[in-house]
Amino acid sequence: MQKNKLPTIKEIAKRLNVSVSTVSRALHGHPSIGLVTTMRVQKIAEEIGYEANKSAIHFKERKTYTIGVIIPNLSEPFFSSALSGIEDIAEKHNYNVIIGQSLDNFEREKRIVENMKDHRVDGVLVSLTKDTSTYEHFENLKKYNIPVVFFDRVPARKDINFVACNLLSGMLQAMAKLVKAGHKRIGLINGPAKLAATLQRVEIYFKCLKENNLPIDQDIMVSTSLAKSDNVKAIQKLLALDERPTAVIVFNDYVVLDCIAAVKAAGLEVNKDISFISFANLPIWEYMDTLPLASIEQFAHSQSVIATEYLFKMIDEPGAGYGTDKPYLQHVIDSEMIDYSL
Amino acid sequence: MQKNKLPTIKEIAKRLNVSVSTVSRALHGHPSIGLVTTMRVQKIAEEIGYEANKSAIHFKERKTYTIGVIIPNLSEPFFSSALSGIEDIAEKHNYNVIIGQSLDNFEREKRIVENMKDHRVDGVLVSLTKDTSTYEHFENLKKYNIPVVFFDRVPARKDINFVACNLLSGMLQAMAKLVKAGHKRIGLINGPAKLAATLQRVEIYFKCLKENNLPIDQDIMVSTSLAKSDNVKAIQKLLALDERPTAVIVFNDYVVLDCIAAVKAAGLEVNKDISFISFANLPIWEYMDTLPLASIEQFAHSQSVIATEYLFKMIDEPGAGYGTDKPYLQHVIDSEMIDYSL
DNA sequence: TTGTACGCGTTATCAG
DNA sequence: CTGATAACGCGTACAA
Numbered sequence: 053m054q055k056n057k058l059p060t061i062k063e064i065a066k067r068l069n070v071s072v073s074t075v076s077r078a079l080h081g082h083p084s085i086g087l088v089t090t091m092r093v094q095k096i097a098e099e100i101g102y103e104a105n106k107s108a109i110h111f112k113e114r115k116t117y118t119i120g121v122i123i124p125n126l127s128e129p130f131f132s133s134a135l136s137g138i139e140d141i142a143e144k145h146n147y148n149v150i151i152g153q154s155l156d157n158f159e160r161e162k163r164i165v166e167n168m169k170d171h172r173v174d175g176v177l178v179s180l181t182k183d184t185s186t187y188e189h190f191e192n193l194k195k196y197n198i199p200v201v202f203f204d205r206v207p208a209r210k211d212i213n214f215v216a217c218n219l220l221s222g223m224l225q226a227m228a229k230l231v232k233a234g235h236k237r238i239g240l241i242n243g244p245a246k247l248a249a250t251l252q253r254v255e256i257y258f259k260c261l262k263e264n265n266l267p268i269d270q271d272i273m274v275s276t277s278l279a280k281s282d283n284v285k286a287i288q289k290l291l292a293l294d295e296r297p298t299a300v301i302v303f304n305d306y307v308v309l310d311c312i313a314a315v316k317a318a319g320l321e322v323n324k325d326i327s328f329i330s331f332a333n334l335p336i337w338e339y340m341d342t343l344p345l346a347s348i349e350q351f352a353h354s355q356s357v358i359a360t361e362y363l364f365k366m367i368d369e370p371g372a373g374y375g376t377d378k379p380y381l382q383h384v385i386d387s388e389m390i391d392y393s394l
Numbered sequence: 395m396q397k398n399k400l401p402t403i404k405e406i407a408k409r410l411n412v413s414v415s416t417v418s419r420a421l422h423g424h425p426s427i428g429l430v431t432t433m434r435v436q437k438i439a440e441e442i443g444y445e446a447n448k449s450a451i452h453f454k455e456r457k458t459y460t461i462g463v464i465i466p467n468l469s470e471p472f473f474s475s476a477l478s479g480i481e482d483i484a485e486k487h488n489y490n491v492i493i494g495q496s497l498d499n500f501e502r503e504k505r506i507v508e509n510m511k512d513h514r515v516d517g518v519l520v521s522l523t524k525d526t527s528t529y530e531h532f533e534n535l536k537k538y539n540i541p542v543v544f545f546d547r548v549p550a551r552k553d554i555n556f557v558a559c560n561l562l563s564g565m566l567q568a569m570a571k572l573v574k575a576g577h578k579r580i581g582l583i584n585g586p587a588k589l590a591a592t593l594q595r596v597e598i599y600f601k602c603l604k605e606n607n608l609p610i611d612q613d614i615m616v617s618t619s620l621a622k623s624d625n626v627k628a629i630q631k632l633l634a635l636d637e638r639p640t641a642v643i644v645f646n647d648y649v650v651l652d653c654i655a656a657v658k659a660a661g662l663e664v665n666k667d668i669s670f671i672s673f674a675n676l677p678i679w680e681y682m683d684t685l686p687l688a689s690i691e692q693f694a695h696s697q698s699v700i701a702t703e704y705l706f707k708m709i710d711e712p713g714a715g716y717g718t719d720k721p722y723l724q725h726v727i728d729s730e731m732i733d734y735s736l
Numbered sequence: 737t738t739g740t741a742c743g744c745g746t747t748a749t750c751a752g
Numbered sequence: 753c754t755g756a757t758a759a760c761g762c763g764t765a766c767a768a
Binding site: 118 | 512
């Protein structure tokens with residue numbers, strides 16, 4: 053029935069027996085168009101409910117006014133909160149945001165990048181899969197002049213733009229606190245080996261031990277794929293040790309949640325038999341009865357906002373050198389211990 | 395430096411001294427093109443790294459292969475989980491998803507709808523603002539043949555497509571459980587008046603009281619704007635009553651979180667001095683020590699998936715009558731009590 | 737002050 | 753088998 057008969061500039065021109073350019077200019081209030089004509093045009097534009105087809109304009113401008121966001125999983129508060137920040141900034145720039153969930157799957161990540169390139173987004177924000185260790189799919193975007201900024205889960209390279217968290221600062225505070233409380237045997241539950249953050253955690257862990265003159269003991273270092281069952285296994289391994297750690301650094305708050313449950317299930321008491329410190333600072337701690345001693349804030353929102361703002365710099369001033377060589381964005385946010393033991 | 399010199403079909407044509415149509419057909423493996431020509435074309439296409447400009451194709455097809463999602467807030471797990479489901483389905487249909495956060499602000503919602511229309515999305519999914527009570531901005535989309543499906547927070551109308559939760563079924567189970575446990579004074583903490591769900595809650599509340607031969611008492615009915623401070627005020631009002639309720643139906647799990655905290659702060663014990671039942675079934679309950687007696691699952695994921703699939707039916711078969719009159723989607727999911735008291 | 741012509745990248749139609 | 757041309761909706765340099 054209703055044919056796709058959307059009002060166009062052409063339609064208006066026909067009705068008024070003027071040219072499309074006149075209509076176009078009239079609609080934009082161009083000074084060179086006579087007042088009467090302008091009014092007449094605007095009048096029927098109003099009447100027939102004309103509204104410019106942005107996608108046509110974008111096509112012509114060879115821009116889409118859209119940025120792409122690639123993240124592992126929307127269901128994780130960390131990422132949805134980041135996305136929320138991104139959308140905020142994009143909206144201020146009159147940009148749209150399209151999303152792609154990699155689901156921590158490298159192949160999917162590649163497909164999503166491909167798709168975003170096909171759609172000619174004007175820029176891309178990425179938080180990597182835990183399995184991403186090559187970056188050609190992103191290189192490809194350079195060919196299309198599509199700027200990329202990584203955040204949080206970033207490649208281990210120097211020729212890219214990223215914003216991430218320096219976990220050390222907060223961790224040092226936390227560690228000092230543990231040592232002061234008398235902990236001498238401090239374990240580590242780390243994440244998947246391929247994640248850059250995992251390596252970082254080890255480094256920090258070592259550094260902190262050293263800083264406090266504590267020995268390194270491989271027995272109390274375990275890791276998890278981040279799957280729930282694996283989290284439980286990890287903590288259980290530690291609990292089963294003859295000489296178990298009295299405190300544990302944990303990859304993130306989600307893992308700690310499972311650890312706490314497992315400790316309770318084992319008939320032990322959190323913060324007495326064993327204490328935890330982890331990374332993320334989930335908003336729910338506020339409501340929990342049993343929490344880690346401290347959590348190292350990761351600033352999902354700040355990270356994403358900074359990344360997005362830089363992305364827009366690159367988009368708005370192409371050729372200004374942003375994102376190339378010297379002015380690479382390599383923003384590292386100092387982390388911060390949030391003390392829950394008070 | 396690098397001019398926007400992306401390889402196009404035209405470029406290939408020039409290099410080979412053939413027409414663009416030949417190139418186009420060769421690229422698509424059209425049978426009418428000679429094998430040699432086809433090969434030659436594909437060869438340099440490969441060489442110069444040609445990739446079709448989808449946005450040009452979409453422009454020509456007058457489709458964007460993009461759907462819009464309008465939700466109050468990405469930071470709420472309920473909505474991010476819904477969005478996750480939407481993105482999943484869209485991806486299967488090779489569609490993109492653009493998002494808009496209304497932040498529960500009616501004016502923003504209008505702007506977002508406008509924006510999505512400007513961008514000519516092929517369809518829209520909406521969960522309303524708590525202040526939305528008029529729907530002209532959506533009517534407008536009809537003019538552009540952009541189908542709309544509402545989910546969860548839906549308009550109180552019959553001439554639209556929606557999927558929502560019937561909260562009654564789960565609630566009846568929960569209520570039966572309360573009564574069986576001896577509760578006779580059951581209060582209500584409701585949400586903002588403008589939200590359709592608020593009215594629904596009252597109806598259910600009344601119905602359940604009646605079903606169980608309990609009297610209605612205005613004193614134990616309060617409401618909150620959903621802001622934290624307001625949540626606390628609401629529960630405190632109930633706690634301050636001479637004869638306070640022994641159990642309370644609460645608008646949703648987020649409000650309960652604040653209630654529980656307030657109860658503890660008042661030196662009372664949850665599930666002893668006062669019990670709660672609410673709506674949402676947050677994933678974190680699993681990890682909490684203090685939880686409501688039960689939570690009525692809202693099925694964020696299911697709702698959004700069903701809504702999205704119907705949206706694609708409308709998109710894929712326009713004129714098939716979907717979304718008009720008889721085949722309006724008015725899918726109501728029966729809710730389900732999740733019992734946490736075991 | 738207004739109109740003509742062109743370009744954005746692609747596909748479809750019609751001719752040859 | 754291949755090419756020229758129109759069309760999608762709009763903006764704009766150039767011409768009148």
